[in-house]
Amino acid sequence: MLDIAEELHRWVEQGRDFAVATVVAVGGSAPRRPGAALAVDADGTAIGSVSGGCVEGAVYDLCRQALEDGGEPVLERFGHSDEDAFAVGLTCGGVMDILVTPVRSGDPAHPVLASALSAAAKGEPAAVARIVSGPAELLGRALLVRPDGTPDGTHEGTYEGTYEGGFGAHPELDRTIAAEAGAFLDAGRTGTLEIGERGSRCGAPLTVLVESSVPPPRMIVFGAIDFASALVRMGKFLGYHVTVCDARPVFTTAARFPEADEVVVEWPHQYLERTPVDARTVLCVLTHDAKFDVPLLKLALGLPVAYVGAMGSRRTHLDRTERLREVGVTELELARLRSPIGLDLGARTPEETALSIASEIVAARRGGSGVPLTGAHTPIHHDVTPERTPAGRIWSVA
Template identity: 85%
Template sequence: MLDIADELHRWVGQGRDFAVATVVAVGGSAPRQPGAALAVDADGTAIGSVSGGCVEGAVYELCRQALEDGEPVLERFGYSDEDAFAVGLTCGGVIDILVTPVRTGDPVRPVVAAALASAAGGEAAGGEAAALARIVSGPAELRGRALLVRPDGSYDGGFGAHPGLDRTVAAEARALLDAGLTGTLEIGEQGSRCGAPLTVLVESSVPPPRMIVFGAIDFASALVRIGKFLGYHVTVCDARPVFATRTRFPEADEIVVEWPHRYLERTDVDARTALCVLTHDAKFDVPLLRLALRLPVAYVGAMGSRRTHLDRERRLRQEGVTDLELARLRSPIGLDLGARTPEETALSIASEIVAHRRGGTGVPLTGAHTPIHHDGPAPNPADVPSLRVS
């Protein structure tokens, strides 16, 4: 539900009762991933989506029923070969939906309200990283109960069962939160690996990933716009104050006038950060890329012709950059779309970033036999022993 936290946080502030339906597991070709949500308030207003339209009507009615009787429900939707008009996913996938009422006086409401307050608005609005853990399957009296886990491992709320269950879920939810993942856990009722298992959905809410665009050129302006559209926190960095201005980049979250490599040395990046080097000037590119290719970021791309790329590689090798490090560099930046305008070029770059992030091939889907939806790199099971990421 944290993907619609902004609006739900407003609903809580207005004292509205609502029910929220959350995708907890998917199979086959499903349009939405675990954590996607649809919510319905007491007046019948609906926000969000769990399937892109296939089963919204049926889920809407489940939410209305949960608001009336106060009972959470777990429902499975899938394509029916026997009845093509049955409620289901015509794409052939299967999704499990947990519907949880969040009414005034419900034990789950304070925990959900705190989770929504943490997630709402992201970092720019004072939001912070948090994980919301809810019991999906198990004893009826536990289903839908929630625990809010913070980055330091502290937690609010509880499942009202064995205290070991709260501690175990909090520890494993923190591991998911550190990785920015949403997934399910299989845990015994007392928090052990044995006994009757409970399925727990953990939704992670983290600040938006960063995109840092180096080079305040016209192409950068278009890339800033598409970066914001994709949900990135976008920074523009250029050493030239005449170009790096708010007038030229009104949609950027930050504008930094500084030598690119010096800024990169002092700013925070992580495994979700995309670095886009559009300067195509050796005096900026070489010291910047020498550093960027040694950082644990998601993507490093550099603009320039193939001749520029070859010269850049030569200079980087002279600076001690290894072949393994150079293999991380996406240059010339972007996918082959035949792009010419700044907007087309920005689309090309963004397409490569998405393909790299999700494990896509970048080839046309028409006539291909590759999956339409890619899950991207899987987490290391050794890090979260009981994790099942959907």
């Protein structure tokens, strides 16, 4: 739902009633990940997508029906049909669970969902939790968590304290879901978890969908060269907030990198020391100059970022790794370095090289191998390894 927050926020401000279908869980070769959404208003206008086309018509009809019935949220499963691959199902062979929720101004969850959509539309970090499987009285409500850990809903207070309302009669359930949603938000993840109906492992299991909306991840490109210009364009296409940094002011200008979000004239390692990074940040070192590379990579390889890649020939790589060892970089840290940067595409032009680098970044993020799919027996979509949380198990994340 939060992936189409800007449009839905406008609908809320206009007072429209609508139904939103959200992908809750996927299996096999499903085209969209948890959190993808399709919304339909009372006039039949549709925005978003849950499948790329194969079940859009059926989900659209479910949304229209939900608005007409005025009923509770509905959880529907779509999968491949052996009898008729082009019937309502996923011809790619995957399975998708989709939650269809009516959103009306008088519903208990409406203020919470409106706040979540407003935050996401403004680019503010927020996570909204909804119970998608459990007792009927718990469905149709929502809980919003912001970075300070304060949930919004039918109650006031923080999840560490006591409050009323929320999902039901058990305050511990609200506190537990708020804490779990905060953990999802910290990681910038959307997915589901299972907990007991009283907020512990005890009791009947509940399935909770947590959708996170976080600012775009950062791509920092060091080295104001022609290849950097192409990589900036590719980074923006992939949804990154892109910064270009170089110590040479004559090359590091906004005119040369008009699509960059930031252009910084500063020694690369000094900039990296002071700028915020996180577990989604990717660092692309294109300077291939030891006076820049060595202090920069020494720092970068010790940071908890998603990707560190460095441009250069194989000879440059060997020389660079020896220099890094001499300044104290460990073998474990060196193992994190992607160098020479990018996948082997035979790239020659700046644009082809940018595609090579972007492909490696996507493969590292999604767990791909980088080998051709033709003739391979590996999955097309790689699932993220399940992680354990204090209250339950995350069984589908994106």
